[in-house]
Amino acid sequence: xxxxxxxxxxxxxxxxxxxxxxxxxxxxxxxxxxxxxxxxxxxxxxxxxxxxxxxxxxxxxxxxxxxxxxxxxxxxxxxxxxxxxxxxxxxxxxxxxxxxxxxxxxxxxxxxxxxxxxxxxxxxxxxxxxxxxxxxxxxxxxxxxxxxxxxxxxxxxxxxxxxxxxxxxxxxxxxxxxxxxxxxxxxxxxxxxxxxxxxxxxxxxxxxxxxxxxxxxxxxxxxxxxxxxxxxxxxxxxxxxxxxxxxxxxxxxxxxxxxxxxxxxxxxxxxxxxxxxxxxxxxxxxxxxxxxxxxxxxxxxxxxxxxxxxxxxxxxxxxxxxxxxxxxxxxxxxxxxxxxxxxxxxxxxxxxxxxxxxxxxxxxxxxxxxxxxxxxxxxxxxxxxxxxxxxxxxxxxxxxxxxxxxxxxxxxxxxxxxxxxxxxxxxxxxxxxxxxxxxxxxxxxxxxxxxxxxxxxxxxxxxxxxxxxxxxxxxxxxx
Amino acid sequence: xxxxxxxxxxxxxxxxxxxxxxxxxxxxxxxxxxxxxxxxxxxxxxxxxxxxxxxxxxxxxxxxxxxxxxxxxxxxxxxxxxxxxxxxxxxxxxxxxxxxxxxxxxxxxxxxxxxxxxxxxxxxxxxxxxxxxxxxxxxxxxxxxxxxxxxxxxxxxxxxxxxxxxxxxxxxxxxxxxxxxxxxxxxxxxxxxxxxxxxxxxxxxxxxxxxxxxxxxxxxxxxxxxxxxxxxxxxxxxxxxxxxxxxxxxxxxxxxxxxxxxxxxxxxxxxxxxxxxxxxxxxxxxxxxxxxxxxxxxxxxxxxxxxxxxxxxxxxxxxxxxxxxxxxxxxxxxxxxxxxxxxxxxxxxxxxxxxxxxxxxxxxxxxxxxxxxxxxxxxxxxxxxxxxxxxxxxxxxxxxxxxxxxxxxxxxxxxxxxxxxxxxxxxxxxxxxxxxxxxxxxxxxxxxxxxxxxxxxxxxxxxxxxxxxxxxxxxxxxx
Numbered sequence: 001x002x003x004x005x006x007x008x009x010x011x012x013x014x015x016x017x018x019x020x021x022x023x024x025x026x027x028x029x030x031x032x033x034x035x036x037x038x039x040x041x042x043x044x045x046x047x048x049x050x051x052x053x054x055x056x057x058x059x060x061x062x063x064x065x066x067x068x069x070x071x072x073x074x075x076x077x078x079x080x081x082x083x084x085x086x087x088x089x090x091x092x093x094x095x096x097x098x099x100x101x102x103x104x105x106x107x108x109x110x111x112x113x114x115x116x117x118x119x120x121x122x123x124x125x126x127x128x129x130x131x132x133x134x135x136x137x138x139x140x141x142x143x144x145x146x147x148x149x150x151x152x153x154x155x156x157x158x159x160x161x162x163x164x165x166x167x168x169x170x171x172x173x174x175x176x177x178x179x180x181x182x183x184x185x186x187x188x189x190x191x192x193x194x195x196x197x198x199x200x201x202x203x204x205x206x207x208x209x210x211x212x213x214x215x216x217x218x219x220x221x222x223x224x225x226x227x228x229x230x231x232x233x234x235x236x237x238x239x240x241x242x243x244x245x246x247x248x249x250x251x252x253x254x255x256x257x258x259x260x261x262x263x264x265x266x267x268x269x270x271x272x273x274x275x276x277x278x279x280x281x282x283x284x285x286x287x288x289x290x291x292x293x294x295x296x297x298x299x300x301x302x303x304x305x306x307x308x309x310x311x312x313x314x315x316x317x318x319x320x321x322x323x324x325x326x327x328x329x330x331x332x333x334x335x336x337x338x339x340x341x342x343x344x345x346x347x348x349x350x351x352x353x354x355x356x357x358x359x360x361x362x363x364x365x366x367x368x369x370x371x372x373x374x375x376x377x378x379x380x381x382x383x384x385x386x387x388x389x390x391x392x393x394x395x396x397x398x399x400x401x402x403x404x405x406x407x408x409x410x411x412x413x414x415x416x417x418x419x420x421x422x423x424x425x426x427x428x429x430x431x432x433x434x435x436x437x438x439x440x441x442x443x444x445x446x447x448x449x450x451x452x453x454x455x456x457x458x459x460x461x462x463x464x465x466x467x468x469x470x471x472x473x474x475x476x477x478x479x
Numbered sequence: 480x481x482x483x484x485x486x487x488x489x490x491x492x493x494x495x496x497x498x499x500x501x502x503x504x505x506x507x508x509x510x511x512x513x514x515x516x517x518x519x520x521x522x523x524x525x526x527x528x529x530x531x532x533x534x535x536x537x538x539x540x541x542x543x544x545x546x547x548x549x550x551x552x553x554x555x556x557x558x559x560x561x562x563x564x565x566x567x568x569x570x571x572x573x574x575x576x577x578x579x580x581x582x583x584x585x586x587x588x589x590x591x592x593x594x595x596x597x598x599x600x601x602x603x604x605x606x607x608x609x610x611x612x613x614x615x616x617x618x619x620x621x622x623x624x625x626x627x628x629x630x631x632x633x634x635x636x637x638x639x640x641x642x643x644x645x646x647x648x649x650x651x652x653x654x655x656x657x658x659x660x661x662x663x664x665x666x667x668x669x670x671x672x673x674x675x676x677x678x679x680x681x682x683x684x685x686x687x688x689x690x691x692x693x694x695x696x697x698x699x700x701x702x703x704x705x706x707x708x709x710x711x712x713x714x715x716x717x718x719x720x721x722x723x724x725x726x727x728x729x730x731x732x733x734x735x736x737x738x739x740x741x742x743x744x745x746x747x748x749x750x751x752x753x754x755x756x757x758x759x760x761x762x763x764x765x766x767x768x769x770x771x772x773x774x775x776x777x778x779x780x781x782x783x784x785x786x787x788x789x790x791x792x793x794x795x796x797x798x799x800x801x802x803x804x805x806x807x808x809x810x811x812x813x814x815x816x817x818x819x820x821x822x823x824x825x826x827x828x829x830x831x832x833x834x835x836x837x838x839x840x841x842x843x844x845x846x847x848x849x850x851x852x853x854x855x856x857x858x859x860x861x862x863x864x865x866x867x868x869x870x871x872x873x874x875x876x877x878x879x880x881x882x883x884x885x886x887x888x889x890x891x892x893x894x895x896x897x898x899x900x901x902x903x904x905x906x907x908x909x910x911x912x913x914x915x916x917x918x919x920x921x922x923x924x925x926x927x928x929x930x931x932x933x934x935x936x937x938x939x940x941x942x943x944x945x946x947x948x949x950x951x952x953x954x955x956x957x958x
Contacts, residue, residue: 103713103835104866105720150664156725159664162641177926182833184865185638186904187627187677188911188919189949190931194640194673198666215721234582241584242694245769246635246725290724293781295774302772354661356582386663387583425665432667440667447656451938452669458937459930470668 002040002085005061009043009087012053017044017093027071027088028080035076035434038084039066046093048110048168048176048207055205056174058087064467065089067201069143070114072135074350075433077147077200081468091142094207097121105213106165106182111142111206118211127213130157130249134333145206148198150429152332155385156249156288157214159429161197166210169196172203172460180210195455200431201466203459217288220249221300222325224273225283225307226256226315230359233281235312237355237384240285243303250286251385252332258379261394262331265339272327280314283384284328336381340394344401346379347411349391351419352428358387361422365391368414373407375399388428391415416443432470441472449475481519481564484540488522488566491532496523496572506550506567507559514555514913517563518545525572527589527647527655527686534684535653537566543946544568546680548622549593551614553829554912556626556679560947570621573686576600584692585644585661590621590685597690606692609636609728613812624685627677629908631811634864635728635767636693638908640676645689648675651682651939659689674934679910680945682938696767699728700779701804703752704762704786705735705794709838712760714791716834716863719764722782729765730864731811737858740873741810744818751806759793762863763807815860819873823880825858826890828870830898831907837866840901844870847893852886854878867907870894895922911949920951928954 010018019042022028029036040063045051058065064086068078080086094110097118101107102125109118115136122129131144133151143149145167149160157163166181169192179193196204227233233253240248260278263271273282289296300318307313319325340346353361362380369376379392393411395404416426420443427436440449453476456463463478489497498521501507508515519542524530537544543565547557559565573589576597580586581604588597594615601608610623612630622628624646628639636642645660648671658672675683706712712732719727739757742750752761768775779797786792798804819825832840841859848855858871872890874883895905899922906915919928932955935942942957 101833101835103717104833106833148666148670150666154663158641161670162637171926171930175926175929177930178924179927181902181904183831183902183904183907184633185629185831185862185867185907187629187908188904188906188915188923189677189927190682190934191627191640191673191677192927192930192934194670195934198668198670203669215724217724238582243770245694245696245767288724291722291778291781293778295777298774299770299772302770352662352664354580354583354585356580383664388664423661425660425662425667427667428662428664429666436667444667445657447650447654448658448668448671450654451650451656451671454937455669455671455674455934458933 002063005057005063006041008057009041009054012057013043013045013050017046027068027090030073030076030079031071032074035079037080037082039080039086039088040084042088042090044090044093048094048170051089051170051205051207052174052176054087054089055170055172059173059462059464062462062464063087064464066466067091067142067146067205069111069140069146070135070138072139073143073147073433074430075435077431077433077469078143079434089205091140091207098208100125101182102127102213104182106210107213108180108208108210109141110208111140111145113141115139115141115144122213123216126216128216129211129213131160131163141209142206145197145209146200147431150383150386150388152250152252152383154383155251156246161194163212164193164197164209165212167193167196167206168208170205170207172462172465180208182210198431200433200470202456202470203465215290217290218292219289219296220325221287221289221297222319222328223285223304224317224328225285225304225313226277226280227283227312228280228314230281230362232312233283233384234355234359236283236307239303239307239312244287244300247287247289248285249288250284252284252382253384254282254381256280256282258336258381261377261379262335262339265342266335269335272324272331274317284332336379340379340392343394343397345405346395347393347408349412349415350428350430351391351415351424351426352386352388353419353422353424355384355387357422358384358389361418365415365418368418369393372414373411434469437470438472441474452476481542484536484542485520487536488520488533491536492522492524492529496525506547506569509552509555509558510550511553514558516559516561518559518565518567519563521567521569523569523572527573527649530568530649530684530686531653531655533566533568534649534651538652538941538943541941541943542566543943545945546570546621546625546684548590548619548625549614549617551618552622552626552912553909554914556910556912556948557622558913568684570619570686577687579604580661581606581692583661585689586692587659587661587687587689588620589687590619590624592620594618594620594623601692602695605695607695608690608692610639610642620688621685624676624688625679626910629862629865629867631729631731631862633862634730635725640673642691643672643676643688644691646672646675646685647687649684649686651941651944659687661689677910679912679949681935681949682944694769696769697771698768698775699804700766700768700776701798701807702764702783703796703807704764704783704792705756705759706762706791707759707793709760709841711791712762712863713834713838715762715786718782718786718791723766723779726766726768727764728767729763731763731861732863733761733860735759735761737815737860740856740858741814741818744821745814748814751803751810753796754794763811815858819858819871822873822876824884825874826872826887828891828894829907829909830870830894830903830905831865831867832898832901832903834863834866836901837863837868840897844894844897847897848872851893852890913948916949917951920953931955
């Protein structure tokens with residue numbers, strides 16, 4: 001059976017694009033090495049028509065298909081299981097920019113395009129594609145769509161979902177839905193687009209998308225702002241949203257203690273924060289300048305001056321040049337992660353909360369963790385403007401790694417239980433994959449889980465698309 | 480059977496809330512009187528729990544349920560069919576604002592809340608709920624969600640879909656999905672929210688929603704701008720999006736000939752447009768001021784001055800006071816409709832197109848219409864910033880109404896065929912209902928229609944929710 005399938009797949013995509021000698025192949029594991037699987041073959045189709053043929057053949061053979069983009073996910077959503085039955089469908093050859101329409105502010109790209117390439121193509125047309133995240137040099141648009149990627153400009157431009165107007169999708173049965181619309185308004189039936197976005201390859205294979213573009217700011221003003229508490233950070237966010245209007249494009253929060261941790265762990269790298277106060281909190285904020293008029297500097301600075309005068313801000317530093325700005329953003333995007341990595345494995349959470357409840361969440365989570373695990377150090381930082389925190393726990397050097405790893409499940413449960421009590425989400429932007437699949441049983445509304453199962457049954461009744469991902473087995477047991 | 484059901488419904492919601500003497504009841508017709516139906520009863524539940532009970536009873540009895548909000552729809556989506564078998568579920572008693580959280584910028588409201596009431600509640604908390612449309616004094620949030628309402632600020636804030644964070648939904652089977660999240664990021668499974676939004680009561684009954692709020696601008700600057708052509712209007716839109724950044728909140732286009740038509744049809748009302756040039760085109764634009772700084776006037780005017788100098792603008796008038804601004808907006812929101820109404824019935828289209836293709840669409844549609852129906856007058860205006868045109872045809876007074884009505888189907892087909900050729904949508908913001916249901920067969924991708932049918936089958940296999948709406952019978956034949 002599988003030999004026949006392999007022969008037919010080879011006919012469709014060509015022998016050089018069907019890999020079957022897979023010992024140690026990197027695409028059978030996630031990039032962190034946490035998940036490891038096996039596969040019948042890794043297939044590299046070169047067009048939507050080839051993807052459709054692969055799906056028809058796999059569907060006829062009842063062979064599972066695991067779609068993979070840049071393989072930068074954190075929860076094993078693109079890693080096949082250990083059965084070795086699946087075909088891994090790697091879409092990097094679908095990498096054309098099919099169209100760019102500056103007057104309509106849209107770009108149509110194939111799923112295998114690397115995010116940074118799309119950003120660059122937009123910039124070349126004097127436009128902005130605003131999705132921006134750490135992995136942008138290797139993650140692909142298909143993966144961004146499959147996981148509804150977020151990142152640092154969501155408070156202004158939205159998640160991948162809000163940035164997408166149309167999709168081209170190959171169904172589980174190998175049909176092609178030609179849904180590449182470049183329309184801001186279209187109310188002619190059910191919203192299938194958003195059913196596929198965020199479904200992590202379990203409902204269909206996204207092969208192309210029409211995405212929104214935006215005017216490119218002519219400049220960006222950046223400040224590092226110090227406040228006394230998370231409450232004050234929330235007030236500051238409200239003030240800047242109000243006074244800066246649509247010009248506020250990023251609002252990132254760090255605790256001073258996290259910055260102190262970075263300084264201590266990376267002693268060779270000067271921390272770009274003068275007079276660090278570890279008891280304070282810091283916000284890194286971007287203001288987009290569209291007019292290029294020098295008066296923007298005044299509009300940018302006035303609310304900061306008012307906040308200093310009122311005491312809401314205890315300090316404010318404005319980036320004097322692009323180099324200073326880049327140092328702050330490097331600290332945000334890479335410095336904190338590097339500092340954590342010096343201690344090996346840590347326990348990560350990608351959570352979101354109503355913004356108004358973040359201050360009390362931080363107090364209560366710290367209290368509960370310190371009661372149960374007094375030795376742990378809390379790394380809390382992230383996208384306050386989206387209510388999205390990266391909430392990580394690192395071990396002290398004195399604690400053996402094995403003991404720390406033994407606590408992992410209990411730490412996750414403690415944090416996620418509290419997130420749930422606060423009306424939050426246990427996966428803000430990383431998705432579900434394998435890693436959080438069974439946690440959904442604990443935290444999701446049972447009616448919602450049942451509806452998810454019905455949707456899966458409707459679109460992929462044979463269960464060949466990315467089995468074992470997103471849906472707990474009791475919600476959708478598979479075909 | 481139906482007597483038993485009525486008795487049980489009465490037990491659940493109380494006798495005063497089950498109407499069965501329905502002769503001439505206005506809720507059995509749409510407000511324009513185009514669609515007329517019959518019903519077993521009109522039921523007014525007072526809570527989500529009562530809605531769930533009504534759905535459980537109706538589902539057990541296999542009785543259709545037609546959900547209705549403010550009954551302001553244009554396509555018969557909330558009007559029952561003529562069988563008289565359906566229960567009409569009117570949600571106006573679900574009208575509580577359940578919560579408002581200014582720090583999270585969210586408001587949680589029940590489906591029966593009137594849109595204008597939600598706008599006012601947001602304003603009272605110093606926030607903006609940006610959905611704004613002509614029917615806002617009577618349409619409800621439930622109807623806005625069911626049809627994914629649009630309106631005049633979509634280019635800045637999005638449609639109802641983009642304004643919604645969470646939903647509470649009663650399923651066809653009478654279960655309650657508690658999905659009222661106030662989160663900007665949540666990637667824990669399939670996007671059920673957007674499956675229900677825009678489904679016009681055919682997939683579930685939306686009973687409440689958590690909606691996004693925004694900072695309230697402290698002022699609004701408005702201009703009426705004259706350009707030579709639709710091409711120049713598209714260029715002007717691009718310029719203002721670029722130079723004004725997020726401050727551009729509305730961009731409405733009229734042809735000068737439409738304004739001349741308004742002046743001719745409403746001779747008692749002075750047209751608030753000086754020196755009207757019927758061969759030109761006019762854009763009504765809003766600029767939101769968030770800072771309150773007098774320098775905003777400069778930022779607002781500078782691109783207009785540049786456009787005048789370059790010749791892109793041939794004239795520009797800036798509103799000198801709120802009264803002048805209101806006159807222009809009244810012309811947009813009411814004047815054009817009033818002028819059309821003086822000639823009785825007209826043929827309306829609610830279409831969207833890629834913005835870049837609107838100029839050539841206008842040329843080609845006019846050519847095709849004039850060839851076939853030389854007597855007709857074209858009323859083209861609408862939300863250029865969203866690619867959404869209201870494209871209406873009015874008869875000359877010399878043409879008998881009956882003859883004009885006889886052309887109606889052919890006019891629709893001519894216009895919609897061209898919209899389809901241009902990659903547009905035949906329903907930008909009004910939905911499908913009964914009126915455009917069968918047109919979907921002509922214009923929708925067959926794979927898309929099949930997926931819609933599968934979704935309906937998954938969520939409402941007995942077909943009790945709003946039968947005969949949205950889905951053509953060949954796509955989903957009913958239970």
